[in-house]
Amino acid sequence: MTLSPQERAERSAEAMWANDHASQHFGFSLEEVGPGRATLAWTIESHHANGHGICHGGMIFALADSAFAFACNSHNAVTVAQHNSITFVAPGRVGDRLKASAREISRTGRSGITDVTVEREDGTIIAHFRGHSRTIGGTLFSEEEERTIADGRSET
Numbered sequence: 001m002t003l004s005p006q007e008r009a010e011r012s013a014e015a016m017w018a019n020d021h022a023s024q025h026f027g028f029s030l031e032e033v034g035p036g037r038a039t040l041a042w043t044i045e046s047h048h049a050n051g052h053g054i055c056h057g058g059m060i061f062a063l064a065d066s067a068f069a070f071a072c073n074s075h076n077a078v079t080v081a082q083h084n085s086i087t088f089v090a091p092g093r094v095g096d097r098l099k100a101s102a103r104e105i106s107r108t109g110r111s112g113i114t115d116v117t118v119e120r121e122d123g124t125i126i127a128h129f130r131g132h133s134r135t136i137g138g139t140l141f142s143e144e145e146e147r148t149i150a151d152g153r154s155e156t
Contacts, residue, residue, distance in 0.1 A: 009074035015140040036104030038070035055092030064129035071102035
């Protein structure tokens with residue numbers, strides 16, 4: 001049995017989430033994942049505000065970066081950031097629920113480009129993030145073990 005691209009993305013996300021202590025610590029939630037895409041959400045709390053009383057940009061960057069990571073790794077190939085940039089277009093405020101939606105734009109060989117839009121629940125765009133990724137080898141889970149279990153031959 002071969003995994004569908006959606007099943008592969010879901011299994012990849014499960015494997016990553018289990019070890020993504022940073023995203024869990026920040027309070028991010030994985031809302032959706034699919035081949036080359038992922039959405040994470042998070043609510044800004046008072047301890048995330050900077051000296052201007054708005055959300056610290058590093059926290060918004062971290063949310064976008066995590067969405068980027070889940071989208072890049074949705075193909076079950078270990079992939080890391082090579083270069084990322086973010087443009088802030090509106091402030092996030094305490095109490096805002098933000099959603100970071102990542103979409104793979106290009107994946108050729110070991111290199112990829114993924115765009116992430118961070119927005120408030122009312123649709124206001126907070127930031128645009130572009131990430132460049134590099135596949136470094138290895139997988140998040142063994143697809144051979146998945147096939148073996150699905151075929152009923154073994155429970156390794």
